[in-house]
Amino acid sequence: MTQEPTDPFAAPVDVLPTKDGYDRWAEVYDGDDNPLVALEEPWVDRLLGDVRGLSVADIGCGTGRHAVRLAAAGAAVQALDFSEGMLARARDKAGELNIVFHVHDLAEPLPFPDEIFDRVLCGLVIDHIADLGGLFREMHRVCRPPGFVVISVMHPAMMLRGVQARFKDPASGREIRPASVPNQLSDYIMAAAKAGFAFDHLSEQSVDEALANRLERARKYLGWPMLFLMRLARGGQGASLPAVNNPSKAVPSASR
Numbered sequence: 001m002t003q004e005p006t007d008p009f010a011a012p013v014d015v016l017p018t019k020d021g022y023d024r025w026a027e028v029y030d031g032d033d034n035p036l037v038a039l040e041e042p043w044v045d046r047l048l049g050d051v052r053g054l055s056v057a058d059i060g061c062g063t064g065r066h067a068v069r070l071a072a073a074g075a076a077v078q079a080l081d082f083s084e085g086m087l088a089r090a091r092d093k094a095g096e097l098n099i100v101f102h103v104h105d106l107a108e109p110l111p112f113p114d115e116i117f118d119r120v121l122c123g124l125v126i127d128h129i130a131d132l133g134g135l136f137r138e139m140h141r142v143c144r145p146p147g148f149v150v151i152s153v154m155h156p157a158m159m160l161r162g163v164q165a166r167f168k169d170p171a172s173g174r175e176i177r178p179a180s181v182p183n184q185l186s187d188y189i190m191a192a193a194k195a196g197f198a199f200d201h202l203s204e205q206s207v208d209e210a211l212a213n214r215l216e217r218a219r220k221y222l223g224w225p226m227l228f229l230m231r232l233a234r235g236g237q238g239a240s241l242p243a244v245n246n247p248s249k250a251v252p253s254a255s256r
């Protein structure tokens with residue numbers, strides 16, 4: 001589907017089915033200098049803590065950005081995605097690391113028995129998921145108490161700026177959007193609560209000066225909420241999870 005922009009000087013936008021869009025994005029995803037990715041990565045590491053010796057699921061692993069780092073840090077990783085294009089990139093990078101890849105559509109139940117993961121990560125995926133209840137129930141099912149789940153997602157406030165997951169196709173110069181779902185913060189929070197999780201960390205992160213200095217593309221979003229994070233405890237054990245600095249007082253992107 002093509003959306004013709006209302007601004008006659010703006011580039012045209014092609015909205016593709018999510019999987020097809022990511023198959024196309026795979027070629028350039030890792031070289032994209034994406035401000036959201038730059039903001040997200042240190043937060044995911046902070047929220048996951050030490051993963052050495054742990055069993056970790058990377059749900060919607062894409063090109064393996066997180067899976068490869070987690071396996072290099074000593075985790076045994078199971079990584080899933082429905083985009084063969086993204087998975088091919090991830091497999092190339094994984095080498096001998098302890099990662100098992102699965103082609104899997106998250107609209108289906110996860111292909112794992114109950115309670116086999118110490119950590120479950122779902123990074124920058126759930127803005128593409130219509131049945132949030134189903135996916136959160138599945139992540140709860142496969143997470144072993146006292147484990148926890150870490151979720152990152154583009155902040156829905158970005159939709160107010162007309163931004164959804166997107167990239168510029170180098171071949172055509174056109175903007176391509178793998179289809180997204182207009183989920184709100186309340187949708188994410190209610191899906192997690194109904195799945196039975198205890199909330200250990202919720203935060204909303206904005207672009208700061210340090211990130212804007214590092215990535216010029218980020219500057220126009222200075223101070224705007226770009227990232228939503230959740231750490232969800234499988235038991236009622238939130239207090240025993242790794243400590244995280246108060247996100248409103250400490251913004252980690254400056255330290256990357």
Ligand SMILES: C[S@@+](CC[C@H](N)C(=O)[O-])C[C@H]1O[C@@H](n2cnc3c(N)ncnc32)[C@H](O)[C@@H]1O
Nearest residue numbers: 022060061062065081082083086105106123128
């Ligand atoms: C923005 S990328 C994030 C990839 C990776 N987690 C990261 O943070 O770099 C979103 C990923 O979610 C995957 N995805 C979206 N909907 C999916 C679904 N229904 N089933 C499986 N994967 C899905 C896409 O194929 C894509 O690889």
